[in-house]
Structure formats: C-alpha cells, structure tokens
Amino acid sequence: NAGVTQTPKFRILKIGQSMTLQCTQDMNHNYMYWYRQDPGMGLKLIYYSVGAGITDKGEVPNGYNVSRSTTEDFPLRLELAAPSQTSVYFCASSGNYNEQFFGPGTRLTVL
Amino acid sequence: LAKTTQPISMDSYEGQEVNITCSHNNIATNDYITWYQQFPSQGPRFIIQGYKTKVTNEVASLFIPADRKSSTLSLPRVSLSDTAVYYCLVGDPRSNDYKLSFGAGTTVTVRA
Numbered sequence: 001n002a003g004v005t006q007t008p009k010f011r012i013l014k015i016g017q018s019m020t021l022q023c024t025q026d027m028n029h030n031y032m033y034w035y036r037q038d039p040g041m042g043l044k045l046i047y048y049s050v051g052a053g054i055t056d057k058g059e060v061p062n063g064y065n066v067s068r069s070t071t072e073d074f075p076l077r078l079e080l081a082a083p084s085q086t087s088v089y090f091c092a093s094s095g096n097y098n099e100q101f102f103g104p105g106t107r108l109t110v111l
Numbered sequence: 112l113a114k115t116t117q118p119i120s121m122d123s124y125e126g127q128e129v130n131i132t133c134s135h136n137n138i139a140t141n142d143y144i145t146w147y148q149q150f151p152s153q154g155p156r157f158i159i160q161g162y163k164t165k166v167t168n169e170v171a172s173l174f175i176p177a178d179r180k181s182s183t184l185s186l187p188r189v190s191l192s193d194t195a196v197y198y199c200l201v202g203d204p205r206s207n208d209y210k211l212s213f214g215a216g217t218t219v220t221v222r223a
Contacts, residue, residue: 043213090154102154
C-alpha cells in the first residue's frame with residue numbers, strides 16, 4: 001500500500017492564481033482531511049469528508065474548496081491565491097476509531 | 112472539541128524517560144485521548160490512543176487518571192531520534208463528524 005499520496009511536493013504561485021492539491025489514499029478509508037500548518041504552529045483543519053459525496057468545513061475553510069467524488073481522492077482547490085495561504089498542506093485519511101494517516105505534505109508559497 | 116493544554120517544550124537526554132502531561136478539563140464522556148508525533152517536514156504519525164487507565168504499546172505508554180481531565184504520555188529511554196513535536200488530541204472517534212484539533216504541541220528535544 002502506498003498509503004496517502006500528495007502531489008505536488010512543492011509549488012510557487014503568484015497572487016491571484018489558482019491550483020489544485022491532489023490527495024489519494026489506497027486504504028479504502030471513509031474519512032479524509034485537509035490541514036494546513038504554518039511555520040512553528042500546529043495543524044489547522046481546512047475541510048474534511050466522511051465519505052464520497054460528503055464534505056464539511058473545518059476551522060479555516062475560507063479561500064479553499066474541496067470535492068469527494070470517489071473514496072480514494074480528495075482534492076483541495078485554492079482559488080485566487082493570497083500570501084496568507086503560504087503554508088504546508090497535509091492530507092490525511094482514517095478508517096474507524098480515529099488513527100489518521102498523513103501524506104508527506106505539499107509546501108506552497110504564494111508570492 | 113475539547114481544548115487541550117500541554118507544555119510548549121521539554122528537554123531530555125538519551126536514555127531518560129520523558130513524560131508529557133496534557134490537560135483536557137472539559138473532556139466529554141465519549142472522547143478518547145490520542146497522541147501524535149511529528150518530525151520536521153513530515154506529517155504527524157499516530158503514537159497511541161486511550162480512554163481510561165493505562166495503555167501501552169511498543170512505542171509509548173499513556174496514563175489516564177480516573178477523572179480523565181488530564182493524561183500523560185510516557186516515552187521510555189528516549190534516543191536522539193525521538194526529538195519531535197508531540198500533539199495531544201481529544202475527540203470522539205465514533206462521531207459521524209469526527210475531526211481533531213491539533214494545538215501547538217510539545218517540542219521534545221533529546222540531547223546526547
């Protein structure tokens with residue numbers, strides 16, 4: 001099993017550009033999550049999904065959108081990128097009872 | 112989500128036992144306590160989870176008193192590779208809208 005994979009690993013965006021961060025898991029997990037982590041800080045939940053077709057907002061959803069058309073994929077869309085969205089983005093998935101498996105992260109810089 | 116409080120940082124030496132205490136005064140009846148470990152430039156990794164009393168695995172032990180308002184993660188005989196950030200999280204994993212809140216965590220630095 002590859003676990004949770006994320007692409008790209010790094011990306012530099014200009015202000016106002018858009019992009020999609022990809023996340024795929026091969027563990028057949030129902031739950032998937034997107035977090036952002038700013039330097040020296042903990043993780044903040046952006047969006048999460050409890051199954052295909054079901055998504056909900058986390059703590060910091062503004063400026064982001066998600067979709068969950070399949071169990072495996074949970075892409076995160078950034079529209080009109082802003083410098084405040086410079087961060088490391090982690091995708092995670094979990095089955096029952098909580099243990100979340102994290103991807104390697106995407107380091108995004110908005111200039 | 113239950114709020115948690117844990118020390119910002121702790122220093123230790125190789126071979127010592129490290130104990131990190133987390134306070135969660137408003138923990139709910141169905142909440143579990145979970146600890147994650149994060150190395151630089153990596154995503155967090157699950158360490159241990161418990162509901163009450165004591166849980167032990169090959170990596171750590173988790174002690175939870177009867178009132179469940181706090182918990183202690185114990186790392187036995189740490190090595191340099193245990194230098195990381197440790198997060199304490201509280202939540203109900205059986206909830207349909209289950210989600211976790213990661214605070215700033217405790218940065219543990221192990222010295223030779």
